[in-house]
Amino acid sequence: MMNKVFNLTRFAISPFTLVSTTGLLLGALCFIGALTPSLVPRAGLVQGALAGFSFAIGYGVGVLLSMIWQILHLPVASEDARRWLFRGVFLAAVIAIVLTLGKATDWQNALHTAMGLPPVESVRPFTIASVSIVVASLLIAIGRAFRKAALVIARRLSPIMPERLALVLGILLAVLLFNFIGNDVIIKRAFVAFDASYLRLDQAMPVQDAAPTDPMKTGGPGSMVAWEGIGAQGRSRVADPLNAAGIAEIAGVQAMEPLRVYVGLGSAEEAEDRAQLALQEAIRVGAFDRSTLVIATPTGTGWIDPSSMMPLEVLTRGDVATISVQYSYLPSWLSLIAVPEYGAETARATFAAIHGYWRDLPAETRPRLYLFGLSLGSLNSDLSADFYDLISAPYHGAYWVGPPFGSRSWRQITAGRVDGTPEWLPRFRDGSVVRFLNQTDMPDAGKPWGPMRIVYLQYASDAITFFSPSILWREPDWMKAPRGPDVIKELRWIPVVSFLQVGFDLMTATTAPMGHGHVYAGEDYLEGWLALLSPEGWDPAALDRLRAAMTARGL
Secondary structure, eight states: OHHHHHHHHHHHTGGGTSOOHHHHHHHHHHHHHHTSOOSSOOOHHHHHHHHHHHHHHHHHHHHHHHHHHHHTTOOOOOHHHHHHHHHHHHHHHHHHHHHHHHHHHHHHHHHHHHTTOOOOSOOOHHHHHHHHHHHHHHHHHHHHHHHHHHHHHHHHHGGGSOHHHHHHHHHHHHHHHHHIIIIIIIIHHHHHHHHHHHHHHHHOOOTTOOOOSOTTSTTSTTOSSOGGGGHHHHHHHHTOSOOHHHHHHHHSSOOOOOEEEEEOGGGOSSHHHHHHHHHHHHHHHTGGGSSEEEEEEOOTTSOOOHHHHHHHHHHTTTOEEEEEEOOOSSOHHHHHHHOHHHHHHHHHHHHHHHHHHHHTSOTTTSOEEEEEEETHHHHHHHHTOOHHHHSSSOOSEEEEESOOTTOHHHHHHHHTOOTTSOTTSOOOTTSSSEEEEOSSOOTTTTSOOOSSEEEEEOOTTOHHHHOOGGGGTSOOGGGSSSOOTTSOTTOOOOTTHHHHHHHHHHHHGGGSOTTBTTBOOHHHHHHHHHHHHOOSSOOHHHHHHHHHHHHHTTO
16 A cells, blocks of 8 residues: 555656656746846846746746646657657757847847947856756756655655545645745745844944034934934935035025934834834924925835935925935835835824824915835835825825835726826826826826825836736736837747746846836936926926936936
8 A cells, every 4th residue: 555655656746856858848938938038137147047947937837737647647658759759859948048048139238228228248148057057956956855855745644544635735744844944944044134234234334424413404413313323324315415505506596404304213113103203303303394394205225215305305495394214224125025014004103193293283384295205115105194094184295106016006096097098107087186207208297286196107117016926827018019118029928937027127126227127217206296396486497407416416
């Protein structure tokens, strides 16, 4: 009985023990598909990792199909025929991969041209091949280790239960074992290492980051917030060199010193305490006496993009206060995986504190209130307020940039867009409440706004916005014609492979040139603020001075 179970189990998963012809065929097809262009340019190492990962996925699917075929006792070719078939598939796969590596340079250069980058001489085929072999071999070895674990468990269970049940339980228990090792051992330790390294970066205090002497700045004399506690990104935000004199030079009229309130993770342990600290600091510096008040939710690292803040502070001629509360020091994608609820919790506490105080001020004298967020900051800013907060005292507008694909309102609005408008630049109803903007256009510009304004800035090449699990099995709307200005015609949807490609693009979206991917340009931020604020007194000459000043600062 035990030998019978052993033979059945070994027979069912024997394709893992040798090179599978079906696995090799599907793996090669996935490898070739992974070399085709996606949303952002790829370096040789990234391309190699993607190609190796794709090969391993294709190989695994091929092995699974072979396993099912054998379990069902379907007819198979003779051993000699299988041997010749393998040789033919192997030779064809090598030839096809070599030819595709030669074509990959042209594909990458098409993407470079669309993003204004110089062409590359080569995509480094030897680098791609070497890295892909290492990655694919590692993943296939993990698959074979899984096979071994399932086999051992099934053999141990076979004396006490039917053979097929032993096999099924062996596979299920192997899944649980590998899930424990992957999540609770490897990934958990990796996050601990990431957490420690990014904490050190956040706490680093360069010599030039001396505490401000201006009492109107966070961390300065009389501040409710200690300079050391606001973190590296907070100190960078508060110490931004743009001041009243610089704004006046650009605007051509007298300006005020913009107020920047920032509370870091080191300022207080609990989100509610940091939110109250931000409120008290805002009251101290007179933030509620300005004409414009912005709750700017940071990215995962606590960063507030200077390209987004300079046009805001100049267009308002410094008569603005921004309030930010840090919720993480990890990159947005790590923060989203590790503590997805913490950013929303902090954003809700901050909004409740600021909005609650603002709501009780006289409506005719209180500042205009806006929300702002980039990337994960956009998602959390969207989650900071609900319908019941806004019935009696709605904020005046929101500016959400590069919203992650999981953003609540973005998904609903995009799904409800006007028929015939593209997913990457939709129109929503009559455009009186929500408008979308990219680097070339803003539909509905010039039409009357309603009492509340919401602006989304997004690029069609931003995988952080347009990634979706459904890409695994369905072509997304943004890949269909017409495409965005920086999504090239050579991009093709390939089941499974496109999912992996866009997944890799999601992790590398911030490496794109400015104005593409997840790197938003100051000039595009400017167009959004102009639409949202409708500032008076800005003629074309003054706006040109602002654009020139942003360019001079590399924004």
